[in-house]
Amino acid sequence: MALYERPLSFKFDFGPGPCAEGYVKVDPGTRYDPQLGYGFETHARVYGKQRTDVPGGYPGAADPLKQSFCIPLGASFVVDVPGGTYRVKLLAGDALAETVTNVKAGEGRQMLPPVHAAAGQWLEAMFSVSGFSQLSTRSVRNKKPPAMRVEGSRV
Numbered sequence: 001m002a003l004y005e006r007p008l009s010f011k012f013d014f015g016p017g018p019c020a021e022g023y024v025k026v027d028p029g030t031r032y033d034p035q036l037g038y039g040f041e042t043h044a045r046v047y048g049k050q051r052t053d054v055p056g057g058y059p060g061a062a063d064p065l066k067q068s069f070c071i072p073l074g075a076s077f078v079v080d081v082p083g084g085t086y087r088v089k090l091l092a093g094d095a096l097a098e099t100v101t102n103v104k105a106g107e108g109r110q111m112l113p114p115v116h117a118a119a120g121q122w123l124e125a126m127f128s129v130s131g132f133s134q135l136s137t138r139s140v141r142n143k144k145p146p147a148m149r150v151e152g153s154r155v
Helices: none
Strands: 009-014 024-026 038-040 045-050 068-073 076-080 085-094 099-105 115-117 121-130 134-139 147-154
Touching: 009 068, 009 076, 024 038, 068 076, 076 147, 085 099, 085 115, 099 121, 115 121
Parallel strands: 009 024
Antiparallel strands: 009 147, 038 076, 045 068, 076 134, 085 121, 085 147, 099 115, 099 134
16 A cells, blocks of 8 residues: 555554454564554564453453553554654553553654653653654563553544
8 A cells, every 4th residue: 555545533442452443453573564554664573462461450351451561672553654744542551561652753753752661650752743654662671561552643
């Protein structure tokens, strides 16, 4: 599919668990393919974790977007989009461990300060970006960055 034919909005749900309604599932084996237009850029270590098996449950267990996630160690998740201005939302966090997520666009332009969530906390970050053709998320300091949801829409 040519870049100009790609949708002007996207919603990704990361992890090995069931996909939330209205989202595109991204599991650890989703490798970047120009025809697909998204995926993990390198063949580095990308792991998946599902939290539905935590004894006694956990905060956020009822939300399908918080049940599983991907851990890209040394890998970036990339989305190809047509040029324009986009509003991007990111949900990051984990019930049991601290997370740090880095978000870049285009040729590595940092879009947010590192998004740091303590164990049991989920943070939603939002930003706008103009004139780029790729968006990526990546781990920082080898802490796991479970981006459980990434959404974007052209404005």
